[in-house]
Amino acid sequence: MKPPLFDYVRADTLGEAHAVLAAEGPDARVIAGGQTLIPMLSMRLARPKVLIDIMRLPELATIEETEDAIHVGAAVRQAELLARPELANRQPLLAAALPWVGHAQTRSRGTVCGSVAHADPSAEIPLVLVALAGSIALSTRRRRRTVAAEQFFLGLLSTDRRDEELIAGVSFPCTRPDHGYAFREFGRRHGDFAIAACAAVVTAGSVRLAVGGVADRPVAREWGALSGSALDDAINELAYDLDARDDLHATARFRRDLVRQLGRDVIMEARRCLA
Amino acid sequence: MPRLSASDRCSVRFLLNGRSVAAEAEPRMLLTDFLRHSLGLTGTHVGCEHGVCGACTVQIDGKPARACLTLAVQVDGANVRTVEDLAPEPGRLSVLQEAFRRHHALQCGFCTAGILMSLDAYLKTNPEPSEPALREYLSGHLCRCTGYVPIIAAALDAAKRLREATAHA
Amino acid sequence: MSVQAQAWTGRSIERVEDAALLTGRGRYIDDLGVATGTLHAAILRSPHAHAKIKAVRTEAAAALPGVTAVITGADVVGLTTSLPVGVRAPIKCWPIAVDSARYVGEPVAVVVARDRYRAEDALDLIEVDYQLLPAVVDPHDALDAGAQRLYESLSSNVASDRRFRYGDPQAAFAEAAHRIGIDVHYPRNSCTPLETYGIIASYDPGEDAYDILSGFQGPFSIHSVIARALKVPGNRLRLRTPPDSGGSFGIKQGVFPYLVLMGVAARVAGRPVKWIEDRLEHLTGSVSATNRVTRLEAAVDRDGRVRALAWDQIEDVGAHIRAPEPATLYRMHGNLTGAYDIRHMSVRNRVVVTNKTPTGLNRGFGGPQVYYALERLMQRIALELKLDPIDVIRRNLVPANAFPYRTASGALLDSGNYQQALEAALRDGDLAGLQARRDAARREGRLYGIGFAAVVEPSVSNMGYITTALTPEERAKAGPKNGAQATATISLDPLGTVSAHIASVPQGQGHRTVLAQVIADELGLKPSDIVVVAEMDTARDGWSIASGNYSSRFAAAVCGAAQLAAARLKSKLARIAAAQLNVGAEEIEFADGKVRARRNPDNAAPFGRLAATSHWAPATQPSDVDQAIRETAFWTPPELTAPTEADEINSSLCHGFIFDMCGLEIDRVTGAVRIDKYVTMHDCGRVLHPGMVAGQITGGFAHALGAALYEEYAYAPDGSFLAGTFADYLVPTSMEVPAPLILHIETPSPFTPLGAKGVGEGNCMSTPVCLANAVADALGIADIGLPLTPAKLAAATQNAEPPPPARTAAAMPAGKRRALHGAGEARVAAPPKAVWNALLDTRILASIIPGCHDVEQVSATHFRADVTLGVGPVKGRYRAEVKLEDLVSPRSATLIGSAVGALGSAVGKGSVRLAGDAAGTTIISYDYDAEIGGKAAAVGGRLLDGAARIVIRQFFEALARRVAGISKPAWRLWLERLLAQLGRRP
Structure with missing residues (x-):
């Protein structure tokens, strides 16, 4: 279980990282915290020609808060974001979901954007990003573009990032006074990949429910102010639309049941926060 | 920095247990192998090499980290601490290590170094941990011998003694 | 002995081992210095459960700089003899695949190189031609006379079939008021020590002697096994162990085939060879407990008194019957009546081979399998006769004045007072309190259950028990084996x-x-x-064949x-x-x-x-x-004698007693189990170190909890291994293991010098069934199998599922397990005929198959290609074959394909349908079923479905793009080429 050969570039400037990405395209892989990439290398599942280490780029190591969003740079570690004072007030969904990402011993190294780049269907950070309708900033040497989270995650480990692009950062919309938030997850053990995770964002007139761990990407759906059986029907429809599958840990039916229950639970909890 | 070619060995300089060290590594070399086989510090163990078991946990810049999920080249310039640095002096144990011995919180000892490094970092920032918080924190480590019960007891006991020592100081 | 007022024995003194282990100064095998020039080995393993090996091409690997040797099955056959087989059967047992691979993870080649990284690089360069054979996975299927055979030299997959009769079970069943039975499928699991296997081997050609350092644990019978396999006298095989071991739980005994393999590697390489198993290898290829199918019936009086038992056990030992197997099946033979006074018993024991990893020692060694059936049955008896389960246990326990007690099948239970232990546990463990909590929970509609288990924990095994697998005639021929x-x-x-x-x-x-x-x-x-x-060090220290840690x-x-x-x-x-x-x-x-x-x-x-x-x-x-x-x-104790003519065997010297009881609650929605209270009462004779005894009990409890709720070495129906990482083989963490309440009584063993009995394995026997009994009680169900996963428990309580909205109903998958299936649609701006032709054209295929390097057309409907497939960063190169069948031009076809590469293999079948419309557009609809094996299945099972969907979608989208010609010229170009082929001009 040892990694195959690869070249290594520790980028000293953003331009250097962009240049290698532009030159090597799909054969290059960015390494940040390495918590997902390194086991894939050790198992020889991934065989990049070159790794570009971006952790020494100060411009990527920042968390900036504007009035409506928390902007997290690509070199920001999960633990750093979680430890941010006032996070629970600024974005309660993020504060609720981050402790479910791996374990303390991996959050200390793993980056927020690394989890986004990997696009595991069970990962919490992509789920939160989709639930909040956040966005991903991508850059090349020449240009920068921003992609809405729902457009970014295309499927299993697959994103809208082009080979020459670097994920520069992600933006989580901040809490708003008329919004309620809630997050729940079920896995077999603490720290396991979610069998199902649900995040809700509600207002007096709307419900937005995002689900991770069931489809091949986090999926969000928005409704009006549904309640009672209309809400149950809507969640049930979503549960089926996610096209859950059986695997070693759970059946498709079990996943749909979790979506129906956890989905309803988070919506109710978010509404209580609203009240 | 210039691109390091896959089969080139490059010099990695960092602070290891308070001393400046330098050694050569291929870009692909894991920190576990680097510490154990290049630098001779075999106290850090390898249990799964995919980041789940926690046996290889060390401290990088004061934070617990999986050495098996880290490339040697990534710690260039960092401050790395391993289990060999925990005891205050040869023949003496730290408060945490003593608590482990007192509570029989280890049997084969293979997972122990990682757990100690995690707890050492944790107790510095959380001097009064609750049992549930400790259980959650330690869920990043696998132990197959003890059933965890004495490990939790040792951690709580060590925290208490460290608090007392701080109060008396 | 002189017991002083202040005896050290019996006190929880601090361990002398700990100072070194706590400071990073342990000396585990991978910490030890090796001789200069020592090389490092890596092992290529079969990705297939069952395949003939047609060729192994090692030239490229051998030519890689830094590689000293590549060893294959042929080398091993040339330098060794077969490892012993545990039953009389005309089969060979090699430590590496020879001609056939019979389980996923079976070694196929060994590379010896200057370091492990380089050795693994070389593994990537070895090419193996496999001819796939059907895999036998389920032990029931293995009984089928028509099943694929694992060994041509065996007439079936049943390697041993023995029947035993003690007392008069027929009469007892005929006379009893009730006949109550239970069926159990006990799964595979392993205690997975945190340190994997490790070996440092060297060979001295001058003396024709091997020196092998390894964390093997004994019994030291493996010394003779290895000396014979390596074809040297016993005194030319020196086995040594490192000072420290990172755990074993029986599993490290299974290192022995690798001792032979690395001995050969060192001999061929002419240098010392070191091999440290990695975790993927360990989970896939090292031993586990057996999975077992059991039918157990009891002849029961109206008051719950059990008169007789009838066991029918089918033991699945995996692909080889490596000695000491089928020991797992016979380890409990003397105590098959458990803690009960049952005088009549029949036993049928069958051992089958399947395309799974060979089994071996694992903490509890046969106990979990036996007691799961026996103690589930005791609960069923109580339920069916509407009796209190505790009363049924009480009524059947061996009387306190009957010790030493000879069981029906020959064990001599040395000492005990089961009644006293039971009553103390009920009192000090507060059964009344548990019952009150259950009543309160049930009033609130919660799912709360209480379980019990009474277990005899055997320790100090009799060498001779293994020979119970042989007939008395076979035993007489082989000579007596017994003692400890x-x-x-x-x-x-x-x-x-x-x-x-x-x-x-x-x-x-x-x-x-x-x-x-x-x-x-x-x-x-x-x-x-x-x-x-x-x-x-076997060359210097005193030891015997029975020495070791087991x-x-x-x-x-x-x-x-x-x-x-x-x-x-x-x-x-x-x-x-x-x-x-x-x-x-x-x-x-x-x-x-x-x-x-x-x-x-x-x-x-x-x-x-x-x-x-x-x-x-x-x-x-x-x-x-x-x-x-x-x-x-x-x-060695005189009580441990060889099996008698009547197959009675005192399989162990000591027999401790355990009574467990627990209360747990199951979440109605998530199916998650919360253990409210767990009480475990032990009588392990005299306690020498209470702290260590508590450590053994708590540790065994954690292992058992894992086996009961989380862990399974799961296999797909095609024999693919599905639990290849610690993200899929779920070991309990500090969040999952509660502190059990440990109670003791002491009835010292009269047969041991210190009065002590073993205590290390009991909870692995008692806890899984105690938890299952509590779950069955909570759910009110008769059948429950391990592991007790949330999905399984939720399924046991769930009502009919809310129906899907009408429009998605048709798209619902059939719910087939493990096989990947899917369907999709692509729309092409070209007529069906053009699409059809494209599908049959190698050059078109080459340009649209994702990552295709080369297509070779074997026949008009058979293509071979080298492709790089993957999702995200996970990519691998595969050799793919596609055959088209049922061609109905230009409307439909069946595609049968396979892909084999370093990351694993896939076989699949799909159908493609083309429908044209008036606008010249074709709608391609497709569906597929695929099975993926090898590394991809072992480490990424959770993600396979999505990966298959992506790759197949990529193919059809590329087809659509290519045929429709996002740019018309490409389409024209293709048409021109096509027409040119046909000898025409546009």
């Missing part, structure tokens, strides 16, 4: 200090500490005065042997002291570091001075003392 030789050596150096050497090969249990306590008590010293050396034999057997050795030395020292102190030897006592006259303590000599006598002044010794320098004691 244990040994210890105690020596005194010229400064009069005490050292002990033992052949117990501890794996973290703290043997050095306990032995120091026992010896200190014997010699009137402090434990810190004694140094115990536990590492082993069947919880340390406290009972090894400590006993050490105490005997100490007592012998003490007796000699007493005679020397008597001469020096001018008193009778019977007057001498050893205390406080002194040897003194009992009635005149001032008449004394320091122990160290006396103990040095034989070194410095042997002439001063009394004439009846030869030397007082070194004593080696061997001890």
Whole structure:
């Protein structure tokens, strides 16, 4: 279980990282915290020609808060974001979901954007990003573009990032006074990949429910102010639309049941926060 | 920095247990192998090499980290601490290590170094941990011998003694 | 022995092992320095459950700089003989695949290189041609006479079929009021020590001798096994163990085939070879407990008294019957009646081979499988007869005045008071409180259950039990096997200090500490005065074939042997002291570091001075003392005799008793189990170190909890292994393991020197079934199988599922497990005929198959291609074959394909349908079923479905783009080429 050969570039400037990405395209892989990439290398599942280490780029190591969003740079570690004072007030969904990402011993190294780049269907950070309708900033040497989270995650480990692009950062919309938030997850053990995770964002007139761990990407759906059986029907429809599958840990039916229950639970909890 | 070619060995300089060290590594070399086989510090163990078991946990810049999920080249310039640095002096144990011995919180000892490094970092920032918080924190480590019960007891006991020592100081 | 007022034995002193282990100074195998020039091995393993190996091409790997040797099955066959097979069967058992691979993870080649990284690089360059064969996975299927055979030399996959009869079970069943039965499918699991296997092997061609260092644990029967396999006399195989071990739980005994493999590697390479197994190899390829299918029936009186049992066990040992298997099946043979007084029993034991990893020792060794059936049955009896489960247990327990008690199948239960233990557990564990909590929970509609299990924990196994697998005639031919030789050596150096050497090969249990306590008590010293050396060297140390660390034999057997050795030395020292102190030897006592006259303590000599006598002044010794320098004691209990003609076997010397009880709650929605309270009562005879006994119980409980709720070595129907990482093989963490309440009574064993019995494995036997009984009680269901996963438990309580909205109903998958299936649609701006032609054109295929490097057209409808497939960063190169069948031009076809590469293999079948519309557009609809095996299935099972969907979608989207010609010229180009082929011009 040892990694195959690869070249290594520790980028000293953003331009250097962009240049290698532009030159090597799909054969290059960015390494940040390495918590997902390194086991894939050790198992020889991934065989990049070159790794570009971006952790020494100060411009990527920042968390900036504007009035409506928390902007997290690509070199920001999960633990750093979680430890941010006032996070629970600024974005309660993020504060609720981050402790479910791996374990303390991996959050200390793993980056927020690394989890986004990997696009595991069970990962919490992509789920939160989709639930909040956040966005991903991508850059090349020449240009920068921003992609809405729902457009970014295309499927299993697959994103809208082009080979020459670097994920520069992600933006989580901040809490708003008329919004309620809630997050729940079920896995077999603490720290396991979610069998199902649900995040809700509600207002007096709307419900937005995002689900991770069931489809091949986090999926969000928005409704009006549904309640009672209309809400149950809507969640049930979503549960089926996610096209859950059986695997070693759970059946498709079990996943749909979790979506129906956890989905309803988070919506109710978010509404209580609203009240 | 210039691109390091896959089969080139490059010099990695960092602070290891308070001393400046330098050694050569291929870009692909894991920190576990680097510490154990290049630098001779075999106290850090390898249990799964995919980041789940926690046996290889060390401290990088004061934070617990999986050495098996880290490339040697990534710690260039960092401050790395391993289990060999925990005891205050040869023949003496730290408060945490003593608590482990007192509570029989280890049997084969293979997972122990990682757990100690995690707890050492944790107790510095959380001097009064609750049992549930400790259980959650330690869920990043696998132990197959003890059933965890004495490990939790040792951690709580060590925290208490460290608090007392701080109060008396 | 002299039990002093302040005996060390029985106290929880701190362990001598811990200072080194806590400071990173442990000396585990991978920490030890190796000889200069030592090379590193990596193993190529079969990705297929069952395949003929047509060719192994190693040239490219051998040519890689830094690679010294590549070893294949042919090399191993040339230099070794087959490992012994555990039953009389005309089959061979090699440590590497020879001609056929019979399980996923079976070694196929070994690379020896300058470091492990380089060795793994070379593995990537080895090409193996496999011809796939159907896999036999389910033990029931293995019974089928028409099933694919694993061994051509065997007439079926049943390697052993034995029937036993004790008492008169037929009559008992005929007379009993009730016949109550249960069916159990016990899954595979493993205690997965955190340290994997490791070996450092060297070969001396001058002496034709092997020297192998490894964390093997014994029984030392593997020494003879390996010497025979390597074709050297026993004295030319030196086995050594490192000072520290990162755990074993039986599993490390399974390292032995690799000892042969690495011995060969060192011989071929001409250099020492080191191999450290990695975790993926360990989970996939090292031993586990057996999975077993059991039908157990009881003849029961109206009041719940069990008169007879009828066992029918089908043991799945995997692809080889590597000795000591089928030991797992026979380990409990003497105690198949558990803690109960049942005089009549029939047993049918069948051993089958399947395309799974070979099994071996694992904590509990056959106990979990047996007690799961027996204790589930006891609960069923209570339920069906509407009796209190505790009353059914009480009514059947072996009476307290019946010890030593000979069971129907021959075990001699040494001591116990099961009634006292049970009543104490119910009282101190507060069953009444648990029942009140259950009542309260149920009133609130919550799912709360209480479970019980009463278990006899055997320890100190009888070497002879394994031969119960043979018929009496076969046994007579092979010669008797029995006993449980244990040994210890105690020596005194010229400064009069005490050292002990033992052949117990501890794996973290703290043997050095306990032995120091026992010896200190014997010699009137402090434990810190004694140094115990536990590492082993078969060329230098005392050992026997039964030595080692297994069947919880340390406290009972090894400590006993050490105490005997100490007592012998003490007796000699007493005679020397008597001469020096001018008193009778019977007057001498050893205390406080002194040897003194009992009635005149001032008449004394320091122990160290006396103990040095034989070194410095042997002439001063009394004439009846030869030397007082070194004593080696061997001890084997006379109770452990070979199986009788009637197949009665005293399979163990000691039999502890456990009574477990627990209350747990199940979440109605998530199916998650929350253990409210767990009580475990133990009688393990005399307790030598309470802290370590608690550690064994808590650790065993955690293993058992894992087996009950989380862990399974799961296989797909095609034999793919599905639990290849610690993200899929779920080991409990600190969040999942509650603290059990541990209770004790002590009825010392009359058969062991210290009265101690083993305690290391009991909870692995009692806890899984106790939890399952509680779950069955909570859910009110009759059948429940391990592991008790949330999805399974939720399914047991769920109502009909809310129906899907009408529009998605048609798209619902059939719910087939493991096989990947999917469907999709692509729209192409070209007529069906053009699409059809494209599908049959190699050049078009080459341009649209994702990552295609080369397509070769074998026939009009058969293509072969090299492709790079993957999702995200996960990419691998595969050799793909596609055949088209059922061609209905231009409307539909069936595609049958396979892909084989380093990341695994896939076989699949799909159908493609083309429908045109008036606008010249074609709608391609497709569906597929695929099975993926190898590394991809083992480490990424959770993600396979999505990956298959992506790859197949990529193909059809590329087809659509290509055919439609996002740019018209490409389309024209293709048409022109097509027409050119047909000899026409546009």
